[in-house]
Amino acid sequence: MNALSQRALFLQLVLCQMGAPYRWGAKGSRPDPHGPRLFDCSGLVTWCLHQVGGPDWRATHNTDRLWDECRPVERVEDLQPGDLVLYGRGGAATADGRPVTRADPDHVMVYVGAGVVVGASGGGSTTRTLEDAARSDAKVKPFARITYRSDVLGYRRPPFVS
Numbered sequence: 001m002n003a004l005s006q007r008a009l010f011l012q013l014v015l016c017q018m019g020a021p022y023r024w025g026a027k028g029s030r031p032d033p034h035g036p037r038l039f040d041c042s043g044l045v046t047w048c049l050h051q052v053g054g055p056d057w058r059a060t061h062n063t064d065r066l067w068d069e070c071r072p073v074e075r076v077e078d079l080q081p082g083d084l085v086l087y088g089r090g091g092a093a094t095a096d097g098r099p100v101t102r103a104d105p106d107h108v109m110v111y112v113g114a115g116v117v118v119g120a121s122g123g124g125s126t127t128r129t130l131e132d133a134a135r136s137d138a139k140v141k142p143f144a145r146i147t148y149r150s151d152v153l154g155y156r157r158p159p160f161v162s
Contacts, residue, residue: 006160007082009052014082014110014118014140017044021130022123022138027058039120041108042066044140045084049158063088063105070156076146081113084156087149105153111146118142 020036023029027043030036039047045066046057057065063086073083088105109119123138133139146152 006052006054007080007158010048010054010158010160011082011110011112013048013051014044015112017048017140018118018142020044020120020140021133022120022127022140023129023133024123024125024127039140040123041120044120045108045110045158053161054159063108066108066156066158067103067105067154070158073155073157076155079111079155080157081111082158082160083111084158085109085111085117085146086153086156087151088153089151090153103153107149109143109146111155112142115145116142117146117148 017037017039021038022040023038024040025043026038026040028037028039028047031038042063043058050056050058057069066084067086070084073079085108086105087107088103090103109117109121112118118140120140121138121143122136122141123133127133127136127138
């Protein structure tokens with residue numbers, strides 16, 4: 001599979017999950033065989049990436065792995081559909097005053113073009129049931145602006161085959 005088709009399939013798969021419920025720590029599981037898949041933000045990215053022949057990062061499926069292993073994209077103008085937008089802290093102090101010595105991503109979305117990002121959002125560590133997800137509108141959904149959160153940390157390109 002060439003990089004262009006792998007990227008296109010990845011993006012298509014991400015978009016096909018639109019509306020799937022958010023669950024903290026979920027990476028594409030389907031508790032009910034006839035029900036929807038469940039995702040958290042990095043679980044969506046790592047599950048879709050693996051489905052199209054990318055690396056299997058589902059066991060760790062965290063934003064740190066995506067930040068560390070994916071190639072940096074320096075400028076927002078250079079983003080391509082299928083690239084990742086990561087959010088979090090970079091070099092600031094934590095709430096308790098400890099310094100952050102490296103980038104600390106805590107959320108990831110997939111860039112789809114025209115400034116739009118899609119991903120599993122609206123949940124958090126307390127979103128563990130379908131009822132929790134429904135209460136907080138936590139699901140795979142789009143946002144019209146990359147800066148829907150003010151803490152954009154940076155951009156990464158998944159390791160699509162060359």
